[in-house]
Amino acid sequence: MELKLLLTVLLIQSATVPADYIRPPPRKAFHLPWHSKPSSYPQQVHISLAGDQHMRVTWITDDNSAPSIVEYGTSPGQYDSVAEGENTSYSYMFYNSGKIHHTVIGPLEHDSVYYYRCGQQGPEFQLRTPPAxxxxxxxxxxxxxxxxxxxxxxxxxxxxxxxxxxxxxxxxxxxxxxxxxxxxxxxxxxxxxxxxxxxxxxxxxxxxxxxxxxxxxxxxxxxxxxxxxxxxxxxxxxxxxxxxxxxxxxxxxxxxxxxxxxxxxxxxxxxxxxxxxxxxxxxxxxxxxxxxxxxxxxxxxxxxxxxxxxxxxxxxxxxxxxxxxxxxxxxxxxxxxxxxxxxxxxxxxxxxxxxxxxxxxxxxxxxxxxxxxxxxxxxxxxxxxxxxxxxxxxxxxxxxxxxxxxxxxxxxxxxxxxxxxxxxxxxxxxxx
Missing domain, CATH: 3.60.21.10 (Metallo-dependent phosphatases)
Known part of the structure; x- marks a missing residue:
């Protein structure tokens, strides 16, 4: 009976009618507080999938000599793997970007937590890989x-x-x-x-x-x-x-x-x-x-x-x-x-x-x-x-x-x- 009920629920397609409410007004630009950091400090860190069981870690440094290295492992503060990637930068009119690092790490286990550090300094980050x-x-x-x-x-x-x-x-x-x-x-x-x-x-x-x-x-x-x-x-x-x-x-x-x-x-x-x-x-x-x-x-x-x-x-x-x-x-x-x-x-x-x-x-x-x-x-x-x-x-x-x-x-x-x-x-x- 429970299986039949579950299947019935799965097959029902429902659309909720929106409730009437007064929409809040637009909001102004959001500004994060500025904190001074060393030029080699990793910032703007984000990750993306990069092929089967691999992840691309991207970050920016103001120091052009900072290495494009990611240390990572499955325990906090313990990095048993290291990967070195590539880097780039660009100029746009009067703006010069920092050093943009792209480093692929892996192979990584599915549905697992990894701890990693960018450029051999700065804070430790934590990611979870998707399931298999x-x-x-x-x-x-x-x-x-x-x-x-x-x-x-x-x-x-x-x-x-x-x-x-x-x-x-x-x-x-x-x-x-x-x-x-x-x-x-x-x-x-x-x-x-x-x-x-x-x-x-x-x-x-x-x-x-x-x-x-x-x-x-x-x-x-x-x-x-x-x-x-x-x-x-x-x-x-x-x-x-x-x-x-x-x-x-x-x-x-x-x-x-x-x-x-x-x-x-x-x-x-x-x-x-x-x-x-x-x-x-x-x-x-x-x-x-x-x-x-x-x-x-x-x-x-x-x-x-x-x-x-x-x-x-x-x-x-x-x-x-x-x-x-x-x-x-x-x-x-x-x-x-x-x-x-x-x-x-x-x-x-x-x-x-x-x-x-x-x-x-x-x-x-x-x-x-x-x-x-x-x-x-x-x-x-x-x-x-x-x-x-x-x-x-x-x-x-x-x-x-x-x-x-x-x-x-x-x-x-x-x-x-x-x-x-x-x-x-x-x-x-x-x-x-």
Missing amino acids: QLPITFAVAGDLGQTGWTKSTLDHIDQCKYNVHLLPGDLAYADYIQRHWDSFGRLVQPLASARPWMVTQGNHEVESIPLLKDGFVSYNSRWKMPFEESGSNSNLFYSFEVAGVHIIMLGSYADYDEYSEQYRWLKEDLSKVDRKRTPWLLVLFHVPWYNSNTAHQGEGADMMAAMEPLLNAASVDLVLAGHVHAYERSKRVYNGRVDSCGSVHITIGDGGNKEGLAHKYINPQPIWSEFREASFGHGELKIVNSTHAFWSWHRNDDDEPVKSDDIWITSLISSGCVDQKRNELRNKLMTP
């Missing part, structure tokens, strides 16, 4: 910025027992002011040094100056992702696998038409996905394809026209985007219509940015749109097993992470859609 198998929990928040609402969102995420943070673009909102990249790194360090942060670029990462500076120099220098490990030639698009999930991070601001390198790479990456090993397939990018908010309406149309057929043929379970400063969840949809073998699209660009919320929606609400609300918040995705995942969105209401929307999602592989589309995918991948 399901279940796994992802925290999701895009368009973070550095406001009081950002701090509230980060505090709420810190209460979540998550394994990996997914961020679909717009990190620091530096907008050409390079010291804002530094303040963002300090702001997120407590969380980003303890769990891997996997990010992709948004429009606020572009920072190009015609004839003087190419875009993304700051983003690419500071937030190196495992693009080389996934066969990509650009930090703007890559993929990784973790605990039975294949995740593709695409670039809304990299070329994406059928003649582009990103399109070619995407076809090749999809051809390698093994749904027996990774039954769940997720995709993230910045500009949403399904958006019923008046903000940024239609901006993702060209990318959608080029790439949605590929994602649909590959039976992508869930697509996560940002850009619109509000929350919206779709039904399973493809080519603008509700489709039981389509993807669930979620817009979650409501992390706490300085520009405020996008309050205006198109009415009547499109048939494919299931839930929408203009509030700051974050999402949590717990993939329970190969067939079921639980998604919840938590509104920042008076500094309490109020769960305002939740739904059980059934994987497409368990519904027969993957087998149904296998020939379609094969044909698309073989097309030159």
Whole structure:
């Protein structure tokens, strides 16, 4: 009887109707207190996945002679392993970055706590590696910025027992002011040094100056992702696998038409996905394809026209985007219509940015749109097993992470859609 009840609960898909409440006003930029530290002291520490059982540790020092060394082990203060990595730096107009270190450590045991130190000095940090198998929990928040609402969102995420943070673009909102990249790194360090942060670029990462500076120099220098490990030639698009999930991070601001390198790479990456090993397939990018908010309406149309057929043929379970400063969840949809073998699209660009919320929606609400609300918040995705995942969105209401929307999602592989589309995918991948 208990098993039947559990299965019944798992199969129910529920959407909570938002309660009426008075939204709090916008908040000003958040400033951390400044503390003077030695020039070789590691700062802005964050970690990211870097291939099977490996983690990339990134930090910055003001001392250009500081070594790119990470000491690590499974006991506090006892480092039985050491790794040396690479470093870079960049100049941007009158700004010169510190020395940016990227060091890959591993192999690491799954679901284990490691203690590590950067550059042979400074404080000891602690990280937990993701599990080898399901279940796994992802925290999701895009368009973070550095406001009081950002701090509230980060505090709420810190209460979540998550394994990996997914961020679909717009990190620091530096907008050409390079010291804002530094303040963002300090702001997120407590969380980003303890769990891997996997990010992709948004429009606020572009920072190009015609004839003087190419875009993304700051983003690419500071937030190196495992693009080389996934066969990509650009930090703007890559993929990784973790605990039975294949995740593709695409670039809304990299070329994406059928003649582009990103399109070619995407076809090749999809051809390698093994749904027996990774039954769940997720995709993230910045500009949403399904958006019923008046903000940024239609901006993702060209990318959608080029790439949605590929994602649909590959039976992508869930697509996560940002850009619109509000929350919206779709039904399973493809080519603008509700489709039981389509993807669930979620817009979650409501992390706490300085520009405020996008309050205006198109009415009547499109048939494919299931839930929408203009509030700051974050999402949590717990993939329970190969067939079921639980998604919840938590509104920042008076500094309490109020769960305002939740739904059980059934994987497409368990519904027969993957087998149904296998020939379609094969044909698309073989097309030159």
